Amino acid sequence: MSAARKRPRASQSRAILALDLDCFYAQVAIRSRPHLANRPVVILQKHLCVTSNYVARRLAHGAVQKMTPVSTALKACPDIVCIDGSDLTPFREANAEVLAVIRAWLHAKVTELGVGSFPIPCQKLGFDEVFIDVSRLVAEQVTAGGRPWEFQGHIFGRTDDDASRRALMVASQLASELRKEITLRTKLTLCAGISESKLLAKLAVNMNKPNDQTIFLSGDAAQYIAGRHPRSLPGFGYAVEGKISAWAKRNGKEDIKTAADVVQWFGDGKKGFASLAKVLDNDDQARKILELCQGTDTSPVIESGDAPKSLTSMDSFRSCTKIEDAERRVTIRAKDMVTRLRRDWELYGRRPKTLTVGFRFRGDGYHATMRAIPMPQEIVSLCSSKGADAADRSIIALSRAALFVLKDHAGVSASSTFDMTLISIGASAFTENKTEKNATSTKKETVASFFAPKEGKGMSSVCRPPNGRLLQNRSSPNPRRPLSPNASFSRCPICNEVLSSLLAKASLHVDQCLRRSETVSPARKRSKTASNTFRVDTFFQRK
Ligand code: TTP
Ligand code: MG
Numbered sequence: 001m002s003a004a005r006k007r008p009r010a011s012q013s014r015a016i017l018a019l020d021l022d023c024f025y026a027q028v029a030i031r032s033r034p035h036l037a038n039r040p041v042v043i044l045q046k047h048l049c050v051t052s053n054y055v056a057r058r059l060a061h062g063a064v065q066k067m068t069p070v071s072t073a074l075k076a077c078p079d080i081v082c083i084d085g086s087d088l089t090p091f092r093e094a095n096a097e098v099l100a101v102i103r104a105w106l107h108a109k110v111t112e113l114g115v116g117s118f119p120i121p122c123q124k125l126g127f128d129e130v131f132i133d134v135s136r137l138v139a140e141q142v143t144a145g146g147r148p149w150e151f152q153g154h155i156f157g158r159t160d161d162d163a164s165r166r167a168l169m170v171a172s173q174l175a176s177e178l179r180k181e182i183t184l185r186t187k188l189t190l191c192a193g194i195s196e197s198k199l200l201a202k203l204a205v206n207m208n209k210p211n212d213q214t215i216f217l218s219g220d221a222a223q224y225i226a227g228r229h230p231r232s233l234p235g236f237g238y239a240v241e242g243k244i245s246a247w248a249k250r251n252g253k254e255d256i257k258t259a260a261d262v263v264q265w266f267g268d269g270k271k272g273f274a275s276l277a278k279v280l281d282n283d284d285q286a287r288k289i290l291e292l293c294q295g296t297d298t299s300p301v302i303e304s305g306d307a308p309k310s311l312t313s314m315d316s317f318r319s320c321t322k323i324e325d326a327e328r329r330v331t332i333r334a335k336d337m338v339t340r341l342r343r344d345w346e347l348y349g350r351r352p353k354t355l356t357v358g359f360r361f362r363g364d365g366y367h368a369t370m371r372a373i374p375m376p377q378e379i380v381s382l383c384s385s386k387g388a389d390a391a392d393r394s395i396i397a398l399s400r401a402a403l404f405v406l407k408d409h410a411g412v413s414a415s416s417t418f419d420m421t422l423i424s425i426g427a428s429a430f431t432e433n434k435t436e437k438n439a440t441s442t443k444k445e446t447v448a449s450f451f452a453p454k455e456g457k458g459m460s461s462v463c464r465p466p467n468g469r470l471l472q473n474r475s476s477p478n479p480r481r482p483l484s485p486n487a488s489f490s491r492c493p494i495c496n497e498v499l500s501s502l503l504a505k506a507s508l509h510v511d512q513c514l515r516r517s518e519t520v521s522p523a524r525k526r527s528k529t530a531s532n533t534f535r536v537d538t539f540f541q542r543k
Contacts, residue, residue: 013164015171016301017132017178018193018201021098022210024128026053027188028094029083040077042070043085046317049073054210056080088127094188095127099306101185102130105178106137113140121303128190129205131198133301138170152176153194153213156204157220164218168194172215179213199297202234218295225295226260233259233292240280240289247279259293268294307348310428313337314358320420326412327403333425334398338391341383341427350430351380353507355398357405358424359412368422371409375427376401376511398425401514 021027025043030036030053040056042049042064052064056077063076073080085091099122106120118140123131142149149169153176159165175192183189192213193204204216230236236259244265245256253265266272266279268290277286291297313336320326344350355375360368379401382394402425406412412420495513499506 013138013161013167014133014135014196015138015167016195016198016201017134017171017175018195018198018205019102019130019132019175019179019182019190020193020205021128021188021190023051023053023057024094024188025051025085025091026056026083028090029085031094031187032090033083036081040080042073042080042082044070044082045085047071050085052080091127094186095124096306097186098128098182098188098190099124099130101182102132102178103306105181106132109137109174113137113144115140115144119303121301123301124304131201131301134171134174135167137174138167141170141174142166149173151215153192153215154208155215155217156207157217157224159217159219161219164196168196168215168217172213175213179211197297198299198301199234199292199295221295225293226263227258229257230259230262230289230293235292236289240285243280244276262293263290266290307344307350307430309430310426311337311340311344311352312356312358312424312426313340314422314424316360316422318421319362320423321418323412323414326406326418326420326423327399329423330402330406330425331395331399333423334395334402337425337427338383338394338398341379341394342391344430345384348430350432351375351384352427353429353431354427355379355401355405356424356426356428357402357409358422358426359406359410359420360422361410362419362421364421368424369410370424370426371405373401373405374507374510376514377508378511397514404514 026041029043030041038055040053040059042052042056044050047070049064049066049068049070051066052060052073056064056073060073060076060080064073064080070082073082102122106122110117110120118136120137121133125131149166150173151169152172171194175194179190179192189211191205191209191211193201193207193216194213195201195204195216196218200216200218200221204214207214207216225233231238231241241256244262248254248256248261248265251265253261256262262276263272266276272290273283273286276290277283280286280289288299313333315329315333317329320329341352352375354372356370356372358368358370376397378397379394382390382397402423403412406423410418410420412418497509499509
């Protein structure tokens with residue numbers, strides 16, 4: 001048979017792997033402290049345990065959960081070893097290490113087949129999870145034949161579909177080999193979920209922890225999902241639950257208990273989509289949620305690439321009421337961000353076009369407000385220059401820009417009263433790669449498009465004055481409604497002057513304004529800039 005005729009058909013079963021490192025931060029911390037291998041360990045950020053090793057989980061009989069206060073953990077397990085996990089660098093590095101092993105192993109597998117190269121999409125999810133679409137690899141292996149296929153790992157569910165069974169058998173063998181390879185190379189253990197969709201693979205990965213794997217056969221998946229609380233489904237978040245619960249209350253229904261409730265209330269056909277879309281005010285989300293509640297997930301594994309889409313340095317704290325304290329905290333964030341931007345430049349040779357500054361005041365709950373401005377050119381060029389002096393100057397420039405945003409958009413100044421609980425500095429909208437190093441000065445991107453709200457991000461509708469009271473509505477409260485192109489995004493967020501439509505010129509203008517800003521009165525007229533609201537707890541509520 002010719003190589004071309006051997007190619008698998010598009011209709012072949014999907015095979016998705018979900019990988020999740022075991023007690024990730026704890027494993028990374030213990031790897032560099034081998035004497036702690038058999039001791040109970042928790043990783044702390046501030047006074048909270050963000051994770052613990054499995055020895056601690058066993059000894060504490062479930063009392064040490066993620067996000068447990070350290071005092072509770074110490075009461076449950078007085079011998080517990082506490083390790084500070086506030087510096088995320090080792091975890092980021094371990095994440096890159098694992099990803100490199102995965103890529104090398106997949107590459108070797110494809111090469112081994114001798115059928116030419118083909119891509120295998122890997123999608124990162126957080127620091128320690130990754131989806132891999134091995135459908136093509138599985139199909140090629142089945143075509144190549146040669147070994148007895150059997151399931152490796154725990155089997156959940158059932159199916160009468162032989163093609164699916166065979167595909168998942170092969171996928172489970174691949175998962176087992178890959179897990180062994182990762183552990184051999186990195187000394188880190190992990191779990192795998194193997195199924196036909198990201199949804200089922202993700203549910204499977206949590207079924208047998210740690211250091212094990214589960215195959216989810218999808219025959220009864222709909223029934224299984226129907227009986228679960230929808231919040232346990234990845235993708236069904238607090239906001240969606242809140243809107244559906246409010247709708248249920250208004251319509252005399254009981255509290256939402258299972259995924260089946262959602263399907264029953266709204267219906268599973270087109271009518272169901274339409275009525276849920278009205279409640280969620282979002283067609284795509286309604287479709288996704290209804291499918292999710294019926295156990296269907298056709299979403300593809302999207303290749304994430306090795307470089308992160310954005311970098312964020314965030315700190316949340318109990319209270320910050322003094323300008324000196326705010327300056328100190330901003331400088332720490334700026335230092336961290338500059339280190340990462342310089343490393344990013346070394347690795348990927350790209351430059352960020354957007355600077356975001358996030359802040360939250362007491363009373364805002366979990367919601368932080370984010371303001372975006374063009375990344376000042378000075379920071380961009382200093383971060384790609386060598387030497388300690390350039391690094392120091394970038395920290396100063398970045399702190400100055402962030403403090404300006406805090407002063408101008410959040411009213412944080414020496415003469416104002418405020419109580420902040422979060423500060424973040426972010427860099428995003430990176431130029432593509434090394435070949436685009438100079439893209440910031442050549443790309444004809446308009447400032448309006450630069451500031452256009454990104455899909456899926458909400459818009460801040462409030463701006464808080466120094467005393468924390470509501471000041472004015474600054475932008476559309478509807479996250480899906482794009483801001484008018486005539487909105488004042490074409491103006492400088494600092495001096496409110498009309499900006500050039502060329503991003504590079506606009507960026508330079510903002511740069512100059514920022515430098516001048518230290519000597520300018522804080523009572524300057526405020527401009528409306530693009531802003532996004534994000535939930536700080538999103539990361540913490542992934543599961
Ligand atoms: P998880 O994969 O949720 O947890 P884990 O890897 O520690 O444990 P498990 O064996 O159950 O997979 O999260 C990965 C890391 O992310 C975790 O080690 C610490 C960090 N993290 C936080 O910083 N805050 C959080 O609220 C959670 C849940 C995790
Ligand atoms: Mg994990």
